[in-house]
Amino acid sequence: MSHGIALKPAKSRKSTNLSGTVRIPGDKSISHRSFMFGGLASGETRITGLLEGEDVINTGKAMQAMGARIEKVGAEWIIQGTGNGALLAPEAPLDFGNAGTGCRLTMGLVGVYDFDSTFIGDGSLSKRPMGRVLDPLREMGVQVTSTAGDRLPVTLRGPRTPNPITYRVPMASAQVKSAVLLAGLNTPGITTVIEPVMTRDHTEKMLQGFGANLTVETDGDGVRTIRLEGRGRLVGQVIDVPGDPSSTAFPLVAALLVPGSDLVIENVLMNPTRTGLILTLQEMGADIDVMNARSAGGEDVADLRVRGSELKGVTVPADRAPSMIDEYPVLAIAAAFAEGTTTMLGLEELRVKESDRLSATAAGLKLNGVDCDEGKETLVVRGRPGGKGYGNAAGKAVVTHLDHRIAMSFLVMGLASEHPVSVDDAGIIATSFPEFMDLMTGLGARIESDESQAA
Ligand SMILES: O=C(O)C1=C[C@@H](OP(=O)(O)O)[C@@H](O)[C@H](O)C1
Numbered sequence: 001m002s003h004g005i006a007l008k009p010a011k012s013r014k015s016t017n018l019s020g021t022v023r024i025p026g027d028k029s030i031s032h033r034s035f036m037f038g039g040l041a042s043g044e045t046r047i048t049g050l051l052e053g054e055d056v057i058n059t060g061k062a063m064q065a066m067g068a069r070i071e072k073v074g075a076e077w078i079i080q081g082t083g084n085g086a087l088l089a090p091e092a093p094l095d096f097g098n099a100g101t102g103c104r105l106t107m108g109l110v111g112v113y114d115f116d117s118t119f120i121g122d123g124s125l126s127k128r129p130m131g132r133v134l135d136p137l138r139e140m141g142v143q144v145t146s147t148a149g150d151r152l153p154v155t156l157r158g159p160r161t162p163n164p165i166t167y168r169v170p171m172a173s174a175q176v177k178s179a180v181l182l183a184g185l186n187t188p189g190i191t192t193v194i195e196p197v198m199t200r201d202h203t204e205k206m207l208q209g210f211g212a213n214l215t216v217e218t219d220g221d222g223v224r225t226i227r228l229e230g231r232g233r234l235v236g237q238v239i240d241v242p243g244d245p246s247s248t249a250f251p252l253v254a255a256l257l258v259p260g261s262d263l264v265i266e267n268v269l270m271n272p273t274r275t276g277l278i279l280t281l282q283e284m285g286a287d288i289d290v291m292n293a294r295s296a297g298g299e300d301v302a303d304l305r306v307r308g309s310e311l312k313g314v315t316v317p318a319d320r321a322p323s324m325i326d327e328y329p330v331l332a333i334a335a336a337f338a339e340g341t342t343t344m345l346g347l348e349e350l351r352v353k354e355s356d357r358l359s360a361t362a363a364g365l366k367l368n369g370v371d372c373d374e375g376k377e378t379l380v381v382r383g384r385p386g387g388k389g390y391g392n393a394a395g396k397a398v399v400t401h402l403d404h405r406i407a408m409s410f411l412v413m414g415l416a417s418e419h420p421v422s423v424d425d426a427g428i429i430a431t432s433f434p435e436f437m438d439l440m441t442g443l444g445a446r447i448e449s450d451e452s453q454a455a
């Protein structure tokens with residue numbers, strides 16, 4: 001499968017003593033929202049620490065196509081927004097590349113406007129379900145034209161006056177919650193989202209920061225009711241994006257698995273809706289010190305010191321999934337090197353990510369000698385400390401299916417395996433973590449491009 005440019009095969013090999021101090025690029029979820037809300041708000045928004053990955057850049061291009069002015073001056077991104085309710089009709093289809101977040105949130109943001117907007121993406125995004133966002137938009141009065149099964153390309157046309165709805169999010173998805181709230185921004189009256197299981201809360205926090213009248217009520221069972229008053233004024237903000245905990249996961253797990261490692265990762269977002277992996281790894285016996293915990297721009301951040309550790313298997317409960325949803329592939333790699341069995345529950349959402357991550361992870365583990373079982377919504381990994389026999393001596397590559405997290409996870413695996421681990425494409429990593437190769441090799445990781453596979 002291709003993402004429009006040639007595949008870039010890569011492989012990693014057994015490494016020792018990863019060490020150094022690094023800063024991880026900005027959080028992807030907050031970066032998307034910074035471009036969107038800055039592009040929508042009145043006046044100027046200034047962003048530092050933005051993730052300059054392909055996914056986020058595509059969101060910026062979409063906002064430009066709808067009237068926002070965006071430029072980079074030195075280290076700062078400076079945006080002049082259109083004002084809430086004043087997006088312009090895009091003249092061409094909006095291409096979100098590989099990004100579910102950019103595409104689904106923008107469908108909410110512009111779908112309720114009384115003009116046509118068309119959404120396209122790469123081979124991965126075009127297979128992902130959009131009905132989860134299109135259904136509530138239909139309830140608000142949006143006309144939807146889509147490909148069979150509510151896949152891309154999708155064209156939306158809003159009504160003159162959208163209906164404010166009360167929507168109970170049927171799956172644990174911050175993208176769905178956010179799409180409905182963003183549609184509510186240009187809808188008169190109160191749009192209400194009921195979230196039975198809490199997911200990342202960046203949309204709520206950032207919209208409040210931009211001046212939206214948004215309230216959150218949590219009942220005794222943890223069910224959240226979010227109410228947003230539509231057609232209010234949003235005002236440009238100054239944002240410093242903290243480091244992405246989902247990107248942090250890769251050097252962090254690498255340092256745990258590679259003997260003798262000692263690594264400091266600075267300025268990591270520690271919002272509790274994002275820290276499930278750290279908790280799980282600590283339960284497994286990982287040596288992770290959370291240092292300099294502080295608050296910055298309304299978010300918790302900290303520096304992490306990570307040292308090579310002997311891990312043991314654990315059961316990861318289903319209710320932890322939303323706080324580590326993108327981290328399961330790399331957790332599975334950690335589990336492969338732990339003593340005993342790791343059981344991961346409640347993984348149904350993994351099937352609709354950039355790839356079917358449950359089967360892509362299980363297939364990659366098996367290809368590289370790991371004993372594991374894929375269930376309908378579970379993954380069980382029986383670990384082997386030391387990784388003897390792991391890797392693929394014949395050089396057979398893990399199929400990444402246009403999924404950056406599968407590529408990075410298996411490149412981490414090779415750093416602690418007896419034989420090298422190959423992936424069929426590392427180019428896709430640029431969607432979320434363009435600095436991955438340089439950052440990892442700078443710590444001492446042996447990762448290289450693997451032209452021999454290209455033939
Ligand atoms: O809202 C967001 O920024 C995201 C929500 C999650 O997706 P779902 O809403 O599909 O769970 C996550 O997997 C994605 O990487 C980013």
Ligand SMILES: C=C(OP(=O)(O)O)C(=O)O
Pocket residue numbers: 098099100101102326353354405432
């Ligand atoms: C699921 C992810 O992103 P998205 O849904 O935005 O493509 C991810 O980055 O792991």
